[in-house]
Each structure stands twice: as structure tokens, then as C-alpha cells.
Amino acid sequence: GGSGNGMEFTSFKSGSSFKVRVLGTEDLIRFYSYGIYKKVNSFVAQNPSKMNDKGFPVADYTPWDLAWKYYQDLKKAAADKGDSKAEEKYKEEAAKYRVKERYALGFIDLETGNPIIIDLSKKQAQAVYAVITKFEKKLGKVAFELSKTGSGTSTTVSLTPFIDMEEDLTDKERENFNKYDGKEFDMSLFDGLLFEADEKTQIENLVAAGFDISLIGKSLGAGSNNEKDDEEINDEDMPF
Template sequence: MAILKGNAALEDLNGGGNKKHSFTSLKSGTTLKVRVKGLTRSGLTDIATYFGYGIFKQVDTFVPKNDPVRDARGFVTGNHSPWDLASKYFYELGFKAEDAGKSEAEVKKLKESGYRYKGKKRVMVGLYDLTSGKDIVIDVSPKQHSAIKNSLIDYLEDDQYKEMAFKISKKGDGTDTVVTVTPIINVAKGLTDEEKENFEASAEEPFNDAIFDGILYEADDAEQIEFLQKDGFDVGLIGLSGAAKADAGPTSAEISEKDEPADINDDDLPF
């Protein structure tokens, strides 16, 4: 499983045991007190990007053990995982229904099923948690990463952010979820004694990006097929059985040439 770390990233599932670290939860209505260790005008540098698969509250987020091949825009072009094949199956049905003049509701339902099984781009953001005194990783969408960056950019000059403490919060639900970052103006009043000690101790300390390694659950093809079946999808529709492995996928036109439904958003993934 490949991820992109740091500047390159700018351009335990169901009881599984191959995770070395865990995300720090940032659920709606919660706030973390943090130090930001790396920032440029392009965004935070202590980050890693990945394409996560899963179904909110049904199948926990995972990445395929065998990496799909993607083009520069992130569309899968080879080595399709079972979930890529399922996604492609529904998108192609949706495009055919659209071309045949089917109702908007029917087309939308098919494309939403395609989106359900698609890998969505996510960003792991590394921060220093002032309460625990440890480096942590939170999981956000690219849009939320952009919002974090825009909140911090005013403190980039002369590396001001390195001497500051911040609150990072999440509010809202579903497509209305918003992540905000605000500075703690008065550190003496805004931090507990322990948090102040951690703040002082963490000065000039780089983020430990080894935390990114092993944080994501890697599911092999057999597990992915099991998850699809658990969701009620007939894997025989994409030429697979419970013991089969995914291949290069159907030979029909790639879905990457089509636009996806504009009213579907990936900000409601389970983190």
C-alpha cells in the first residue's frame, strides 16, 4: 500500500491486526488543542494522502492490499480491486441509463451506488496534541485540509505558527461538516499547566512521520469481496466469487471520462 508523504502529498478495520497506529478521533462537536509543526503556502507538510474505501457505519475504512494503478487525476486504470470493479459496474450502468434517456432519479441512484464503492481521496494530517504530549494523526478530506491551511496561512510569515498553539474543531454533519482552526491567543489562560509544559517541550521538535506507516488497514481481495457481500452486492456481477481474485476489470470504456454526481460529497467518512 503506497501513500504520499509530506510535500509530495500536496501536489483496526473489523478487528484486523495490521495497524501499528490509530487516527485520533475528531468527531463533530469536538476540539483538539495542537501545535502545527510544518506549514508552507501550499499547505501543511506533515501530511499523507491516500484513497480510502468503506461505507459509513457499515464497513470501516480500508485500503487495498494490492495497490490499484491510478492516473494523474486519481482514476483507476489498472489492477482494479474488487471494490473498484463494483464501483465501475454501477457507474457504467448509470452512464448507459443516461444515454438511453432513463429518468434522472434512476441514473442518480446507479451513480450513487458507484460512488459508494469508489476509493475517495483522503488526507492524514500530522499534529502535536498538547493535551497528550504526543504527535497525532487526524483524517480529513482534501477540502477540509484546504480549510485548515487557509486558517493558518496568516501565521506563516516569519514562522509565527511555530510559536503558537491552536484549537482545531469539527462542526456539522454530512456534507455540512466544517473543520476550523483558531489560534489560542492567551496561552497562559488557554492551556492547562500540563498543556503548557507540553507546548514548551515540543518547541522545534519535528513531527514523527513514521506514525503514518501502518495506520491504515490493508484488506486483501478476499476480505474486500466479503465486505461487498456483507453490503448485499452480488460479486458474480463483476465476475468474482468468494475465493476469486480481481483482475484488470471489464474492458468497456473507463468511467474516468465521465463527471461524477456533483451533489455527492466525501466529507462524511467515518473519522
């Protein structure tokens, strides 16, 4: 669970930026995350599924993988029938439950002098990592601006070196930069960062997300407050 040192991801919304020091090229972890924005907080599976090279689950499915697969199969069937409207709808549903490959990257925030950990998508992490490796030999001399712009699928994260450390950083920021000379990022800060959900919690999360768990042969044991939706579902509304 979220035990460990109480470290959390630093909020990194679009429009925000940090002046940072990068301590090395390996201050990161990869993880596979589930969750639905504003509905179910992101979590990792206590017993992860087996993935193929493209990051799709292929065996030992978690309950969320089963929900994803349920809609994937419907999407395929709709595609085979040439029903593009249904195909699009199932594709959207499948995407909600799909596992996402993400990366946690560690930096030193020069404003505070404290370590921060940022949560990035695979694409964002690759862009940032390319800059880190390019400047690998100069990490001890160069500070960077880490910023996020745009929204939705056009969100961009960039890591840009400061050309002039004297001019671009305040005295305090330079002091915080120098404080980390010869130091490595504390990798133990990644421990307990991610919430690990067991099978029962994942099933509860599916219910919270509005997924009918009987469709994947799951149920919550007696005594759980598995409340029914307020709205009655009309047979005619059902897509199948």
C-alpha cells in the first residue's frame, strides 16, 4: 500500500514549471497504472498481469484487464460486422480500463532544495529522458526547466537546459543546486509512492467506475456495500 516515507507525486499541471537539478540518468522507475480521471485514483496491481512488448496484458489478467478485454472483444466483433459506431463506443470504454505504462522521475526542485517525483506518460518520459542523456556529462553543471504545456492529447512536457546559470537562477536556487554536488538521488523515495490494489480493491474500483462486474464473472462478497445505480437500466438502452 501507500506505506514508506510518505513521498507523493508533485502536482505537475499544464502551465506549471520547475527549475530542477538532474542528479543522474537512472533516477526513475517504470510502473503500470490503472485509474479513471476524477473517478478512480490511479493504482498499480498487487499481482500484475503479464504484458507483451507493446504493453498489452496477455495473461494473468487483473480485474481491470478483464474489463478492458471485455470491451476489446466487443470492439473486435463490431469491427467484424462493419459497425463503426459501436466499434468507436467500445474502443472508448476499453480505454478507460486499459493499463498504462507510466514513469516516475526524480529531480531536485531548486526553489526548495528538496527532491520531487513527477509522474509522466511513456511519451513524455521519453522526451525528457532524451534530454537527460544528451546532457549526461554536464548534469553537474547545468540546471533545467521542467515544464508542461497544452492539454489533452497535445500536452507536452519539456526539459530545457538553462544557458546562463548566473542569470537564470537566483542566489538561493544556485545554492540549492550546489548543495547536491556529488550526491545521488535517494531511490528509497520511490518506495510506497504507488498505491497497490489487491483484487478486492480493484473490483470495488470497477464498481465505483460504473462497470458491471458480473460481466467478467466477478462479485463482491456478502456484506459489501455494492450499491445499485440509482437509474434503472432499460433493456432498450443496452447495446447488445
